[in-house]
Amino acid sequence: MQNQLETTEEEECVLRPMNCELNQLSRPDGSAMFMQxxxxxxxxxxxxxxxxxxxxMHDRATVETMFSPAKGPPCVDDRAKETVIRETCEAVLLTALHPGMAISINVQELQDSGGLLACAINAACLALIISSISMKFTVAAVSCMIDRESGKLIVDPDSTQIQQARVTFTYVFEGIKKDLVSCHTTGRFSENELMESLEKCRAASQNIFDFYRNIVEQYAIKL
Amino acid sequence: MEVNIKDVVVPGDVAVEIMKSSEKERVILGPGLRRDCDRVLVTKAGVLKRRKPAIFYVDSYQKRYVPNRGENVVGIVTQKAGDIYRVDIGAGELASLSYLAFEGATKKNRPDIVVGDVIFAKLLVASKGMEPELICVDSHGKKGKLGVLSPDGMLFDCSLSLARKLLHPSCQLLTLLAKEQAYEIAIGMNGKIWMKARSVHETIAACNAILAAENTPPAEMPALCSSIARNLLRIS
Structure with a gap:
C-alpha cells in the first residue's frame, strides 16, 4: 500500500493494478469480471x-442496464449509476444496426473500495467488446478526487483516500480522440480544478485502453 | 489507432490498408467493419482479415447469432401458429417457417412437424427490423439436406466462431473424426450443432471432440481425435 502511494506521488497518472476474467458466466453472450x-x-x-x-424503438436498439449492489436491493444512488452506465453504453453502441431489438447490460458489484462507477463502466465496456456487438469505439472510465486538507489531486483513489475527499470526479473517455463521453461529479470545485483533473484523467485513460488491447490480443490467439 | 491486415483490432481503430487497395477493385466490407466518410472503422474486437480479392472482415468470438440471408441454421420448433411454425434459431427473435416451404408440401399435404423438432433450414429473409424466415427447400423445390433432423441425435450449442471454423474447407477435424467412427452432423451457422453417431457413447464422444476443437490448434487435431477414439474403445 505504502509503496503504491509513493509511486502515485512520482507519476501522477498511475492507476491501481487492473485485472480481468472473461466469459466466466455461461449464460450471457459476453461477460467480464473486472478488478481495479x-x-x-x-x-x-x-x-x-x-x-x-x-x-x-423502431429505428434503433434499446439499451437496458441493471446495476445490482453487493448487498440489498438497489437504492437511489445505484439507479443514478445505472443511468450513467446506460447513457455511456448508448453512446458506445451502434444501436441503429439492430432496430426493434434490445441490448441488456447487467452489472453486479462484488466489492467496492473506491471508484466503483468507473470500474462498472470499464467492466461493461469489456463485456461489450467480448460479446462482439458492433461498437463505435471503446471507452475508459477514470475516477479522481481532490483531498480536503492538502487540496492535492489523486487519480484513481481507493476507499481510504476517498473518505478525505472534497470533490470526486468520474470521467469517461472514448478511444479514438480521447474526447469526453460522460462525466459524474460530487462536491464543489472551481473551473480550474475541473480542467486540471480532466487532463490528468485523460492521460491516465491511455493505460486502460492499452489494457483492453492487451486483453483482446490474448483472446484473439484462439481464433 | 491505425491497423493493418492480420492485426488484433479493437472497436474504433482505423483500417488504413483498405482504402489504399481500393483503386481499381471493388472492396467488400464484411462483419466488424464500417465506412465513415473516407475512412474504414473497426466495430468489433478480433483479428482483421482479408480474403482475395478484396473482402475484408474482422474474425471475432461471438455467441449471439445475428441472422444473415442464405445461411444454413439449426433450430428448434417452439410454436405452431396457424400456417407457420416458430423456430428458435438463437437469434434475437424467433424465425418463421411456412408449412409450404417443404418438399412436396401442399395445402392438403402438410409436413409432419411437431413442437420440439430440430430443423435444419436455410434463411430466406434476414434483414434489419424484419422477422427472419426459414425454408427447407432449395430454388428447385428439392429438399436436399434440409429438413427435420432425427430425434435420436444430440443438439448442442457452441460459439459462432467454432461453427465457422468447422465449416471452413481447410478444417480437418470432421474428416479425422470420420476415420475413427461413423456419424451424421448438421452444423448451423448460428452455433447450434446436431450430431448423431451409432451409439449414445459415440455421439457424446464426438460432441466432446468438437467442443474441444475450439481451443485446439489445427496441428493437434489428429491427436485429439485418436485420444477420443482410444477412450471410446476402453468404455465399450
Missing part, C-alpha cells in the same frame, strides 16, 4: 435480444 485494485465488478451482456413491446 480491490474494487471488483462483474458485467454480463445479452444482445441483441427481443425488446419488450413498451420499450421497443
Amino acid at each position: 485494485g480491490d474494487t471488483v465488478v462483474v458485467a454480463g451482456v445479452y444482445g441483441p435480444i427481443e425488446a419488450k413491446l413498451q420499450k421497443m
Whole structure:
C-alpha cells in the first residue's frame, strides 16, 4: 500500500493494478469480471435480444442496464449509476444496426473500495467488446478526487483516500480522440480544478485502453 | 489507432490498408467493419482479415447469432401458429417457417412437424427490423439436406466462431473424426450443432471432440481425435 502511494506521488497518472476474467458466466453472450485494485465488478451482456413491446424503438436498439449492489436491493444512488452506465453504453453502441431489438447490460458489484462507477463502466465496456456487438469505439472510465486538507489531486483513489475527499470526479473517455463521453461529479470545485483533473484523467485513460488491447490480443490467439 | 491486415483490432481503430487497395477493385466490407466518410472503422474486437480479392472482415468470438440471408441454421420448433411454425434459431427473435416451404408440401399435404423438432433450414429473409424466415427447400423445390433432423441425435450449442471454423474447407477435424467412427452432423451457422453417431457413447464422444476443437490448434487435431477414439474403445 505504502509503496503504491509513493509511486502515485512520482507519476501522477498511475492507476491501481487492473485485472480481468472473461466469459466466466455461461449464460450471457459476453461477460467480464473486472478488478481495479480491490474494487471488483462483474458485467454480463445479452444482445441483441427481443425488446419488450413498451420499450421497443423502431429505428434503433434499446439499451437496458441493471446495476445490482453487493448487498440489498438497489437504492437511489445505484439507479443514478445505472443511468450513467446506460447513457455511456448508448453512446458506445451502434444501436441503429439492430432496430426493434434490445441490448441488456447487467452489472453486479462484488466489492467496492473506491471508484466503483468507473470500474462498472470499464467492466461493461469489456463485456461489450467480448460479446462482439458492433461498437463505435471503446471507452475508459477514470475516477479522481481532490483531498480536503492538502487540496492535492489523486487519480484513481481507493476507499481510504476517498473518505478525505472534497470533490470526486468520474470521467469517461472514448478511444479514438480521447474526447469526453460522460462525466459524474460530487462536491464543489472551481473551473480550474475541473480542467486540471480532466487532463490528468485523460492521460491516465491511455493505460486502460492499452489494457483492453492487451486483453483482446490474448483472446484473439484462439481464433 | 491505425491497423493493418492480420492485426488484433479493437472497436474504433482505423483500417488504413483498405482504402489504399481500393483503386481499381471493388472492396467488400464484411462483419466488424464500417465506412465513415473516407475512412474504414473497426466495430468489433478480433483479428482483421482479408480474403482475395478484396473482402475484408474482422474474425471475432461471438455467441449471439445475428441472422444473415442464405445461411444454413439449426433450430428448434417452439410454436405452431396457424400456417407457420416458430423456430428458435438463437437469434434475437424467433424465425418463421411456412408449412409450404417443404418438399412436396401442399395445402392438403402438410409436413409432419411437431413442437420440439430440430430443423435444419436455410434463411430466406434476414434483414434489419424484419422477422427472419426459414425454408427447407432449395430454388428447385428439392429438399436436399434440409429438413427435420432425427430425434435420436444430440443438439448442442457452441460459439459462432467454432461453427465457422468447422465449416471452413481447410478444417480437418470432421474428416479425422470420420476415420475413427461413423456419424451424421448438421452444423448451423448460428452455433447450434446436431450430431448423431451409432451409439449414445459415440455421439457424446464426438460432441466432446468438437467442443474441444475450439481451443485446439489445427496441428493437434489428429491427436485429439485418436485420444477420443482410444477412450471410446476402453468404455465399450
